[in-house]
Amino acid sequence: MPAVAVHTVPLREGPLLPYAEAGDPTGTPVVLVHGYVDSWWTFEPLLRCLPSSLHVYAPTQRGHGDAEKPPDGYLPEDFATDLVAFMDGVGIERAVLVGGSSGGVQARIVAGRYPDRVAGLVLLGTPVTLADKPAAVEMWKVVQKLEDPLDRSFADRFAKGLIAESGAGSAAGSVGRGFLETVVEESLKAPARVWRETLRGLLETDLRATLAGILVPTLALWGDQDPFVTREEQQTVLDTVLGSRLIVYEGVGHVVHWETPERVARDITEVATTTA
Numbered sequence: 001m002p003a004v005a006v007h008t009v010p011l012r013e014g015p016l017l018p019y020a021e022a023g024d025p026t027g028t029p030v031v032l033v034h035g036y037v038d039s040w041w042t043f044e045p046l047l048r049c050l051p052s053s054l055h056v057y058a059p060t061q062r063g064h065g066d067a068e069k070p071p072d073g074y075l076p077e078d079f080a081t082d083l084v085a086f087m088d089g090v091g092i093e094r095a096v097l098v099g100g101s102s103g104g105v106q107a108r109i110v111a112g113r114y115p116d117r118v119a120g121l122v123l124l125g126t127p128v129t130l131a132d133k134p135a136a137v138e139m140w141k142v143v144q145k146l147e148d149p150l151d152r153s154f155a156d157r158f159a160k161g162l163i164a165e166s167g168a169g170s171a172a173g174s175v176g177r178g179f180l181e182t183v184v185e186e187s188l189k190a191p192a193r194v195w196r197e198t199l200r201g202l203l204e205t206d207l208r209a210t211l212a213g214i215l216v217p218t219l220a221l222w223g224d225q226d227p228f229v230t231r232e233e234q235q236t237v238l239d240t241v242l243g244s245r246l247i248v249y250e251g252v253g254h255v256v257h258w259e260t261p262e263r264v265a266r267d268i269t270e271v272a273t274t275t276a
Helices: 040-049 076-090 102-113 134-143 152-158 175-189 194-204 205-209 231-240 262-276
Strands: 004-010 016-023 026-032 055-058 095-100 119-123 217-222 245-249
Touching: 004 040, 004 076, 004 152, 016 076, 016 231, 016 245, 026 076, 026 102, 026 262, 040 055, 040 175, 040 262, 055 076, 055 102, 076 102, 076 194, 095 102, 102 119, 102 205, 134 194, 152 175, 205 231, 217 231, 217 262, 231 245
Parallel strands: 026 055, 026 095, 095 119, 119 217, 217 245
Antiparallel strands: 004 016, 016 055
């Protein structure tokens, strides 16, 4: 179990971001990219499972968690620009990018535009489309009306809705109560405007287009109980990204790295060791 340290880095012409770091400084760099209203904490179980032979970074993105919260810059392209600036800021020339949920969108953008900076790409329950989904439309109706301070019960329901029913934070579930409470607390650090503008950016961006130009080894991990991302979307990844692979996690919900961090760690490690 590698030790996890938390640091901060100022981005070039950007905000100050906290990031978690673990593993061997001489190991293959792996950057974990969180999704909507998460922070680096969403990867804490995964950080504990990844081998110390890897050099793992998990930044918190602008507006989220304890990162600085500028008034704008919440489109997927903005987060992708920050991701490259983060790699520059901590001295990463080339890394395996692991995108959780919508974090895979900015990871895909970077992989397509800067293939020399990306050794491999792992997508964890990442959508290919969003704007036409009833659940996303309903979510947008709610998020448009959010005001500060955010209602904790709303954030709690949102987080629990990401997990397969058998793992939804119960005593017998696969996701611990304490961890889930931390995730909720972290999501509440994002102001209402960040919830709103980040979701607006995801809905207004052609997410399918972010698959274009990806030539690096790509692995998609998807839980078959995912209420937001469909099997058909995963097939689109396979059809669009040359040589990409899919692993289906049976009985697992949207956030595979919460419910099965050990298994996700093994799959990420396989990509990292074969692309180094």
